[in-house]
Structures are given as structure tokens and as C-alpha cells.
Amino acid sequence: MNPHQRLKTHWDLITITALSLILDILIVYAPDSLLRKILGLAFILFFPGYTFITALFPNRKELDNLERLALSFGLSIAIVPLIGLGLNYTPWGIRLTPILVSLTLFNITLAAAAIYRREKAFDPWVPWITLERIKKELEWDESSRLDKALTIILIVAILTSIGTLAYVITHPKPGEAFTEFYILGPEGKAADYPTELKAGQDGTVIIGIVNHEHRNVTYYVQIWLVNLTWDNTTNTTTIHKMYPMPGWFNVTLPNVPVNIEGNWTPQFETNYTFSIEEPGKWQVWFLLFKDTQPELPPAPSDGNYAETDAKNLILEAINGTVQSLKLNVNVRP
Incomplete structure (x- = not known):
């Protein structure tokens, strides 16, 4: 069999092999293209x-065209x-x-096996799509008007489903x-937080923010020093x-797409x-607000906001209404 006959x-199978390789190239160089999505x-x-x-x-009589089409979709899903x-x-x-490499190798390997089996077949099946073949496959000339109408409706439904x-x-x-x-320890790890300090001793953490809000x-970050108690009975x-x-x-901060493939990278971090x-026994609360931050009541003379409406910020943080982080710090004399 000469190259032209083999190609014909x-x-x-040659087309599937070529399209699989083209998809690999598109994913690397044009990951957001429409063609990549269609080929995918x-x-x-x-x-x-x-x-x-x-x-x-590989033989023509083993399966008809509709069975091959249906099994191609069904087996792919499996x-x-x-x-x-x-x-x-x-x-x-x-x-x-x-996944890309595995499926590409699967498609190429099975396509090569299919080519080998087709060349050895006594009556090989080769998909040539013509109007006459479609009519014969659907038994169009022998069908009643009702069967023809139902067939058209079925074809339209299938095409609509594929399009959707x-x-x-x-x-x-x-x-x-x-x-x-998030907050990290001074070495940039989720460890070694300054939870034990002496009065007046400096403690350092890293505050980080990553924007995945699509805009x-x-x-706004507020930082509060809080002393509170929790009553388990009430x-x-x-x-x-x-x-x-x-x-x-x-x-x-601009939006950053979620990257589940590569290594996680920070967007904004600052030492505090x-x-x-x-x-x-104190708690350092880090409160995060988007776009605007709530107004605070006038500052008390002693600077303690515990008796003002500002305490609701901490209560909301405890309840999860306000996005927040907490660091428990034991301060020794």
C-alpha cells in the first residue's frame, strides 16, 4: 500500500493523532484559545x-456506524x-x-494498533461520510413519515445537546x-509564632493577602489587642x-487566578x-475588610474600646462574619 492509499x-486515525498533538501544542502556547477548548x-x-x-x-460487518459512534462516546466517558x-x-x-500526556499516548498507541488491525482485516471499515450512506444507515427510504420526523427530532436533540x-x-x-x-511566623513558615513574650518585647509576624475575587x-487591615473571657455555661x-x-x-490588589497546577506563590506580604x-493573656486580632472599613466610635479617654460598639467587630470575627485571624500571646512581666 503506497503512502497516498495508506493516508486515504x-x-x-491519522487525523486523531495529529489533532491530539496539536492540542498539546495549544495547551502550552495558547491555553486560552477557543480552538484549544473545542479540541479538548x-x-x-x-x-x-x-x-x-x-x-x-476493524472489520466493517462487526459494528454498524451508529453503534461505533455511540460506543466511541460511551467508552471515552469510561x-x-x-x-x-x-x-x-x-x-x-x-x-x-x-493527564494530557497519558491521554495523548493512549490515543496514539490505540490509533497505531487500529491502523495495524485495519490493514490485516479482510473487509476493513473506513468511515466515509456521504449523504447516501447516512440515508442507508438510517433506513430513510423505507421509513414512514412518522419515523422520519422522529429521526429528525432525535438528530436535532443530539446536535443541540452537543452544542449546549x-x-x-x-x-x-x-x-x-x-x-x-494568613499570618506566618518571622521565618515565613506556619510555625514559630511569637506566642510567648515578655512585657515590651517585640514579636514579628508576616501578614499575607491573595486576591481571588475576580476584580x-x-x-483594609485592622489590628486589635484584646483581652476576653469565654463562659462555657452561657x-x-x-x-x-x-x-x-x-x-x-x-x-x-488585582485579581490572581487560582493556580492548582504550579507551586503556590504569595501576592502581598508585609512584616508586622x-x-x-x-x-x-492577650489576643492579637487581624481583621480584614474589603473596599471599605467600618467607622469607629470616638476614642475613649483611656483608649479601651471594650465598652463601645467597636467590640462588635471582635464578636463578629469570633462568629465568622468578619474575615479575621487571631494570635494568642502570653505576656510575662
Whole structure:
């Protein structure tokens, strides 16, 4: 068989191989292109099952066209999760690159096997789509008007479903909007927090913010020094002392997409150094507000906001209404 005849006989499998490789290139160099999304849809929902079925049943009489089409979609839906399950037990895990490489190798390997089996078949099945073949497959000339109408409705429904699925995949809804708000120890790790200090001794933490709100956000950070008690019998919190600490700040950050593939990277971090002069058990509260921050009542003469409406900020933080972080600090004389 000369190259031209081989290309004509195996055009479908060669096309699937080429499109799989083109998709790999698009994912690397044009990840947001519409063509990548369209090819990705076929790459997951059609190519694996098609190559598998063609390798298993290379002869024309083994399956008709509609059965091959249906099995190609059905088996693809079964094969892709199984490959993902296998990757889950490997060091690579279920990530974009391992999935892409695995499915590409699967499609190419099964396409090569299908080409080999088709060349050995006594009556190979080669998909040539013509109007006459479609009519013959649907038994159009022998069908009644009702059967023809139902067939048209079914075809329209299938095409509409495919179009709707393609639109949903190519126009996904934005993910959940949220903000990462965290504090780290002075070495940039979630450890070695300054929880034991002497009166007047400096303690340092790193305050971090990452914006995943799908828009630019101006963040306001308030820092409070609080002494409170919790009554287990009545489930009530009593705030005894509440002082604003120096170092309040605001920062405007652009949206950063959530990256589940690469290593996590910070967006905004700042060192915050504080000291507490009065011994006792204290809590340093870091409150985060978006776009605006609540107005505070007039400052009391002694600077203690515990008897003002400002205490509601801490109560709301305890209840989870206000996004916040807390650092328990034991201050010794």
C-alpha cells in the first residue's frame, strides 16, 4: 500500500493523532484559545473511545456506524476516568500534564494498533461520510413519515445537546470568589509564632493577602489587642480590654487566578512587628475588610474600646462574619 492509499485508508486515525498533538501544542502556547477548548472536548469525549473501538473491531460487518459512534462516546466517558484513577496512584497524580500526556499516548498507541488491525482485516471499515450512506444507515427510504420526523427530532436533540455541552465547557462560570488571608511566623513558615513574650518585647509576624475575587479589591487591615473571657455555661464572650494596635494599613490588589497546577506563590506580604506592655493573656486580632472599613466610635479617654460598639467587630470575627485571624500571646512581666 503506497503512502497516498495508506493516508486515504487511515485518514480518521491519522487525523486523531495529529489533532491530539496539536492540542498539546495549544495547551502550552495558547491555553486560552477557543480552538484549544473545542479540541479538548473531542480529545476527552470522543478520541479515546473511537481509537479503542476501531482497534477492537476493524472489520466493517462487526459494528454498524451508529453503534461505533455511540460506543466511541460511551467508552471515552469510561476510559478517561480510569486513566485518571490510575494516575492517582502514581507520583504524578491527577494534574494537567500527566493527564494530557497519558491521554495523548493512549490515543496514539490505540490509533497505531487500529491502523495495524485495519490493514490485516479482510473487509476493513473506513468511515466515509456521504449523504447516501447516512440515508442507508438510517433506513430513510423505507421509513414512514412518522419515523422520519422522529429521526429528525432525535438528530436535532443530539446536535443541540452537543452544542449546549460545548458552550458550557467553553464558557465556564467564574470560580468561587474568595480572599486568602494568613499570618506566618518571622521565618515565613506556619510555625514559630511569637506566642510567648515578655512585657515590651517585640514579636514579628508576616501578614499575607491573595486576591481571588475576580476584580480589583482594596483591602483594609485592622489590628486589635484584646483581652476576653469565654463562659462555657452561657456560651458568651466578654471583652474586658480592646486596644487598637499601630500598623493599620490598606492595599489594592488585582485579581490572581487560582493556580492548582504550579507551586503556590504569595501576592502581598508585609512584616508586622508589635509589642505588648501589659502582662497577661492577650489576643492579637487581624481583621480584614474589603473596599471599605467600618467607622469607629470616638476614642475613649483611656483608649479601651471594650465598652463601645467597636467590640462588635471582635464578636463578629469570633462568629465568622468578619474575615479575621487571631494570635494568642502570653505576656510575662
